[in-house]
Amino acid sequence: MAKEKKDTGPPLKTWKLLKEVNNAYNIEINQNVTNGKPVIIGTAMVPPQLVNAFDAVFVAGEWYGSICGFTRDVSLAETAESCGFPHELCSYARMTVGSMIQDKGFLGKYPKPMAVMGTEGYCIVQAKWFEALARYHNVPFTVLDIAPVHSGSQKNWGEEAVRDSVEYVVAQLKDCIEFLEWSLDQKVQEEKMINSIITMHRNEVLWDKLMRLWRQKPSPISIRSLFTFENLIVSLPTSRDATKVLEAIIEELEERVEKGIAAIENEQVRLLWQAQPGWYLLNVLRYFESLGATFVASPYLEMWGATYRFELCKEDTPDWFRERRDPTNLDECLWEIAKEIIALEVWPRLDPGIAMMKKIAIESEADGGVWHAVRACKGVSYGELAEMEDIKRDLGLPGFILEGSPADPRDFSEGPSLRQIRVFVEQAKRVKKRREAKRAKMEKQTST
Amino acid sequence: MFSEFEAIVRDRYGHAKELKERTGKQIFGYLCSYVPEEIIYAAGAIPTRILTTEEAPTLSETLMQTYYCTFARSILHQGLAGQLDYMDGLVTAYSCATMRLAFENLQRSMGLPYTKFLYLPGIIDTPEAKNYYYKELVRFKKDLEDLFGRTISDDDLREAIAVYNENRSSISELFEGRKEAPPKISGREAYLLTLSSMLTDKADHTRLLKKLIREVPSRESLDVGASRVMLVGSPVDNVKLIDLIEKDIGAWVVADDTCTCTRYACGTTSVDQAGKDPLRALVERYLIARPPCPTKHSPTRWIQCKTCPFRDVACFDLKPDPKQELPKTLSFQTPERICRFRHALQLAINHKVEGVIAVEQKFCDPHGFDFHHVTQAFQHVGIPTLFLEIDNMVTVGQIKTRVQAFIEMLHPVDYMIDPEIRQGISL
Numbered sequence: 001m002a003k004e005k006k007d008t009g010p011p012l013k014t015w016k017l018l019k020e021v022n023n024a025y026n027i028e029i030n031q032n033v034t035n036g037k038p039v040i041i042g043t044a045m046v047p048p049q050l051v052n053a054f055d056a057v058f059v060a061g062e063w064y065g066s067i068c069g070f071t072r073d074v075s076l077a078e079t080a081e082s083c084g085f086p087h088e089l090c091s092y093a094r095m096t097v098g099s100m101i102q103d104k105g106f107l108g109k110y111p112k113p114m115a116v117m118g119t120e121g122y123c124i125v126q127a128k129w130f131e132a133l134a135r136y137h138n139v140p141f142t143v144l145d146i147a148p149v150h151s152g153s154q155k156n157w158g159e160e161a162v163r164d165s166v167e168y169v170v171a172q173l174k175d176c177i178e179f180l181e182w183s184l185d186q187k188v189q190e191e192k193m194i195n196s197i198i199t200m201h202r203n204e205v206l207w208d209k210l211m212r213l214w215r216q217k218p219s220p221i222s223i224r225s226l227f228t229f230e231n232l233i234v235s236l237p238t239s240r241d242a243t244k245v246l247e248a249i250i251e252e253l254e255e256r257v258e259k260g261i262a263a264i265e266n267e268q269v270r271l272l273w274q275a276q277p278g279w280y281l282l283n284v285l286r287y288f289e290s291l292g293a294t295f296v297a298s299p300y301l302e303m304w305g306a307t308y309r310f311e312l313c314k315e316d317t318p319d320w321f322r323e324r325r326d327p328t329n330l331d332e333c334l335w336e337i338a339k340e341i342i343a344l345e346v347w348p349r350l351d352p353g354i355a356m357m358k359k360i361a362i363e364s365e366a367d368g369g370v371w372h373a374v375r376a377c378k379g380v381s382y383g384e385l386a387e388m389e390d391i392k393r394d395l396g397l398p399g400f401i402l403e404g405s406p407a408d409p410r411d412f413s414e415g416p417s418l419r420q421i422r423v424f425v426e427q428a429k430r431v432k433k434r435r436e437a438k439r440a441k442m443e444k445q446t447s448t
Numbered sequence: 449m450f451s452e453f454e455a456i457v458r459d460r461y462g463h464a465k466e467l468k469e470r471t472g473k474q475i476f477g478y479l480c481s482y483v484p485e486e487i488i489y490a491a492g493a494i495p496t497r498i499l500t501t502e503e504a505p506t507l508s509e510t511l512m513q514t515y516y517c518t519f520a521r522s523i524l525h526q527g528l529a530g531q532l533d534y535m536d537g538l539v540t541a542y543s544c545a546t547m548r549l550a551f552e553n554l555q556r557s558m559g560l561p562y563t564k565f566l567y568l569p570g571i572i573d574t575p576e577a578k579n580y581y582y583k584e585l586v587r588f589k590k591d592l593e594d595l596f597g598r599t600i601s602d603d604d605l606r607e608a609i610a611v612y613n614e615n616r617s618s619i620s621e622l623f624e625g626r627k628e629a630p631p632k633i634s635g636r637e638a639y640l641l642t643l644s645s646m647l648t649d650k651a652d653h654t655r656l657l658k659k660l661i662r663e664v665p666s667r668e669s670l671d672v673g674a675s676r677v678m679l680v681g682s683p684v685d686n687v688k689l690i691d692l693i694e695k696d697i698g699a700w701v702v703a704d705d706t707c708t709c710t711r712y713a714c715g716t717t718s719v720d721q722a723g724k725d726p727l728r729a730l731v732e733r734y735l736i737a738r739p740p741c742p743t744k745h746s747p748t749r750w751i752q753c754k755t756c757p758f759r760d761v762a763c764f765d766l767k768p769d770p771k772q773e774l775p776k777t778l779s780f781q782t783p784e785r786i787c788r789f790r791h792a793l794q795l796a797i798n799h800k801v802e803g804v805i806a807v808e809q810k811f812c813d814p815h816g817f818d819f820h821h822v823t824q825a826f827q828h829v830g831i832p833t834l835f836l837e838i839d840n841m842v843t844v845g846q847i848k849t850r851v852q853a854f855i856e857m858l859h860p861v862d863y864m865i866d867p868e869i870r871q872g873i874s875l
Binding site for chain 2: 083084085086088089090093118120121122123124125127128129131132135142143145147148150157160161164165168171172175179349350351373375376378379381382383384385386389
């Protein structure tokens with residue numbers, strides 16, 4: 001890693017609280033390997049509100065894979081590959097499968113699930129990966145099929161098609177409840193589900209607020225910190241502990257914004273970030289910072305809030321689809337969950353994705369963007385090249401493709417990447433200067 | 449005997465243009481074997497599948513990263529290169545993110561008057577999935593009616609279904625000859641039949657098939673004693689791979705589970721059901737009657753695993769843990785169709801297969817994840833497997849030695865299945 005001087009702002013006070021909540025969750029999973037509540041493993045697209053209506057712990061495979069990536073334990077991926085899972089497959093999946101086969105988790109043992117849930121519609125891996133886990137564990141497996149709302153350049157069939165999709169997902173959610181009741185030998189707890197959804201709504205609003213604060217000038221929080229906060233909204237979105245942490249960080253950031261405290265003191269260019277990071281090498285982001293580049297917005301992080309998702313499908317959905325209500329009974333719960341996950345599924349579509357990217361770029365006053373070409377992650381990498389080209393053409397912002405993988409360090413070439421990053425940041429600075437000069441000239445002409 | 453079929457595959461663009469000129473009909477391209485072609489046909493257009501070419505997909509590189517499979521990138525390349533300009537419309541059914549991205553990029557770049565992304569449920573045998581897909585098909589039919597300015601009647605659909613059923617049953621009749629020793633038709637010929645079927649007017653194709661059905665019995669036998677191989681996995685649309693196995697190495701590809709050959713021809717649409725509601729009948733054909741691809745799931749597949757005849761010999765011995773036993777009043781629906789592993793195993797046994805080549809288009813996630821299970825399933829019944837990564841260019845030099853070494857070690861297999869279990873599967 002490059003030896004550039006760290007050029008960051010003051011430490012976050014909320015960090016301690018965040019660590020406590022994240023650690024409590026990590027330890028809970030670890031304890032559940034031997035006793036305690038049963039574990040359900042599934043994709044991050046499985047609605048946690050559903051699983052949390054039972055006395056069970058939900059482990060999002062993507063989060064588990066990211067922690068495996070963070071440990072840089074390549075032997076996990078190698079184990080999966082030696083069993084016939086090709087290297088080209090998603091590195092989260094290979095790490096998790098390897099962890100399962102070795103029975104080696106990041107805190108000791110791998111959390112053996114009592115049932116496994118996959119999803120379809122967003123990315124095929126989110127079904128196939130979990131099917132492989134279920135086969136290995138010999139446990140029941142189900143798939144939730146998330147039908148889309150046909151946004152973007154599809155012909156808009158209006159309310160009819162949207163209602164069909166929601167009803168289809170609601171019917172499956174009922175099947176999922178039966179599946180969980182049978183697998184866990186428990187009854188669904190309506191009250192728990194209602195509370196989970198209300199808390200999740202609250203947390204999503206807070207997450208949106210956090211995202212808005214991130215965009216401030218100067219930006220009060222670094223992207224590296226946000227990737228750690230992300231666990232709150234991915235693994236613990238229905239938790240009140242997560243609410244407390246989010247409220248605390250928002251309060252702290254509002255204070256920072258008021259006082260003009262920057263997370264990265266040397267904010268020369270403001271950049272967008274797309275896709276998940278390489279969890280094994282978060283220091284690459286620090287390298288950007290040392291060169292004076294600050295990340296200020298990311299569709300990947302924004303999608304966990306409600307604003308991004310519902311904004312994305314605004315033109316293709318009726319008002320009732322985007323209205324979020326706190327439910328009062330099980331039927332209303334399922335309706336709310338269905339809308340939420342369908343809205344999330346809209347993300348990998350070219351036209352709406354590009355439109356949102358442009359909007360975020362303008363709103364956050366970005367000077368360029370970095371697209372992490374996440375090797376073998378077809379969902380998150382979806383349409384990155386078209387996005388980058390359109391942003392370049394329509395907004396005049398430079399873009400950079402950083403090739404890597406979320407969890408497998410073998411897919412990232414550090415030396416060449418750092419050189420490319422340096423060149424790109426210099427380019428972004430030059431382009432910014434040119435744009436500012438042009439703007440000043442135009443303003444001068446207008447005033448005269 | 450097969451030259452007419454080969455000509456269609458070799459000159460697919462020329463053939464499509466000639467077809468368009470001759471019939472005056474519009475040509476609709478489609479990307480996936482799950483697209484219900486019958487509806488397009490009933491609307492008065494000719495559906496033709498877009499397959500790969502051997503050209504390097506260079507133009508696609510500005511829109512799709514190289515870690516997307518070349519099957520999709522080759523399709524996009526053809527669109528960007530103007531090679532698909534004969535098309536009047538483009539349709540796909542959801543299979544995976546890669547194909548969806550290729551579709552969306554074609555949609556944005558080609559400026560076609562009509563494009564359609566059909567959401568084919570990822571779960572295919574539940575009442576709600578069928579109901580959802582039925583509604584998708586109703587909307588698709590309505591789209592085409594608006595486009596062509598005419599009503600597509602139930603009789604139009606029934607007529608199209610009859611044309612397609614006849615084509616599929618004719619291909620299946622010829623494919624029966626693959627079971628014989630030596631096979632009546634080679635793997636190359638089998639692939640040419642289905643690939644050409646995807647690329648031309650079905651009624652014309654059936655006429656050629658009928659002629660072939662009359663001619664095949666009197667043809668000279670193929671070589672006796674060659675090894676019998678099966679292909680399983682990603683789409684194979686370049687017969688160079690088959691040529692390598694059959695011509696260069698000297699084995700017969702007697703069976704396959706790929707969407708460009710057997711899977712395409714399997715499963716007829718119920719005429720009885722079509723009599724009542726042709727769209728419902730099509731839903732049944734595409735979701736249930738045809739063998740599934742690895743992108744399709746049953747929500748409760750493990751229930752059926754409990755009674756699967758291969759349960760004790762294959763990899764998918766999913767026990768419904770934690771209780772070991774299924775309760776008598778289980779509220780879940782049992783899957784309506786057999787799983788793809790069982791389907792593939794039955795095909796292998798029916799065709800006396802001695803070795804399986806699991807073909808994966810490089811970067812194909814659905815097949816990549818299945819390979820581990822496919823290998824176990826076949827090996828547990830005593831059939832050796834070879835994993836072969838390919839791309840649209842099929843670089844023969846690189847894979848020849850591996851395929852040759854694999855085929856040289858093959859011999860007739862005494863399938864390791866309990867005789868009683870063997871009774872339970874339709875051999």
